[in-house]
Amino acid sequence: MSAIILRPCRPDDAPALALIGQATILETYAEVLPLADLLHHCSVQHGEALYADWLSRADHRLWLAEVAETGAPVGYMALTPSDLPVPAGPHDLELRRIYLLSLFHGGGLGARMMRTATEAAMAAGFDRLLLSVYSHNVQALGFYARQGFTQAGVQKFRVGANFYDDLVLERHLDPVG
Numbered sequence: 001m002s003a004i005i006l007r008p009c010r011p012d013d014a015p016a017l018a019l020i021g022q023a024t025i026l027e028t029y030a031e032v033l034p035l036a037d038l039l040h041h042c043s044v045q046h047g048e049a050l051y052a053d054w055l056s057r058a059d060h061r062l063w064l065a066e067v068a069e070t071g072a073p074v075g076y077m078a079l080t081p082s083d084l085p086v087p088a089g090p091h092d093l094e095l096r097r098i099y100l101l102s103l104f105h106g107g108g109l110g111a112r113m114m115r116t117a118t119e120a121a122m123a124a125g126f127d128r129l130l131l132s133v134y135s136h137n138v139q140a141l142g143f144y145a146r147q148g149f150t151q152a153g154v155q156k157f158r159v160g161a162n163f164y165d166d167l168v169l170e171r172h173l174d175p176v177g
Contacts, residue, residue, distance in 0.1 A: 002067045004074060004109055006116060009062040014051040016064060020073040021046035024099040028137070029159075037160025054078060061120060065100065065109060075100035077113050079121060082130050084168050086153040093126040105139070114147050118173060127173050132157065132166040144169050 009017065022042040029038065044050070054060045057080075065075035075098075082094035095117055100110050121129055132155060133140045153168035 002069055004065050004104065005068045006063055006065050006109075006113060009055055009064050009076070011052075011055050013062070013064055014048045014055060016066070016073040017051040017055075017062065017076055018046055018048045020064075020076055020099060020101070021051070021097070024075075024101060027102055029134075032134075032136075033159055034162070037162055040160040054080070063113070063116060065104075065113065074104050075109065075113065077117055079117055084130050084132055084153070085155045086130065086168050086170070088130065089128075091125065091127045093121050093124075093129055095129050095131040098131075110143055111147070118171075122173050129171045129173060130168060132168050135165040135167050141167070147171065 025042055025046060026038065033041070051062075054062060059081050061079045063077050064073055066073050077098040078096040080094050080096040082088045082092050084094060098110070098113055098117065100113065104110075118129065129149075130152065131144070131149070133144060134157070135141075135154075149169040149171045151167055152170040155166050155168055156163045157166040158164075
């Protein structure tokens with residue numbers, strides 16, 4: 001397996017973020033989402049314009065995982081203010097996305113990404129990470145459980161014309177956790 005680097009995003013990373021976002025959505029949900037919903041979701045929620053906006057915001061932090069030799073993106077993560085439907089305080093941060101192509105699952109890169117997100121959140125003074133995940137994404141739920149997340153709520157998540165149940169998960173951060 002090639003060496004993978006994890007680096008903070010630069011302002012010109014929107015195309016790479018859109019590519020990996022769309023690829024992971026297709027890879028993960030091709031058997032769940034109708035084509036029209038899949039195409040709409042990818043064009044709106046994983047379009048270059050959204051990522052360019054996120055990259056321009058001081059309250060958003062993004063990292064890109066890429067093949068060291070080629071620069072090809074294989075994953076990314078984003079920390080943002082939370083807009084999840086659970087009581088949130090000023091010391092809460094949302095892990096809005098942590099995506100990784102399935103070819104790179106199981107090798108420790110996901111855990112490395114999570115450590116980076118956790119350390120960045122704690123360094124910025126946050127003490128709780130929140131995230132949402134599709135309630136039937138068994139692999140992701142297992143990963144988050146291994147990372148210390150527990151359920152804090154449920155939300156309806158719209159993809160195209162349909163709504164799906166997402167679980168809202170939380171992890172309290174502390175220097176030993």
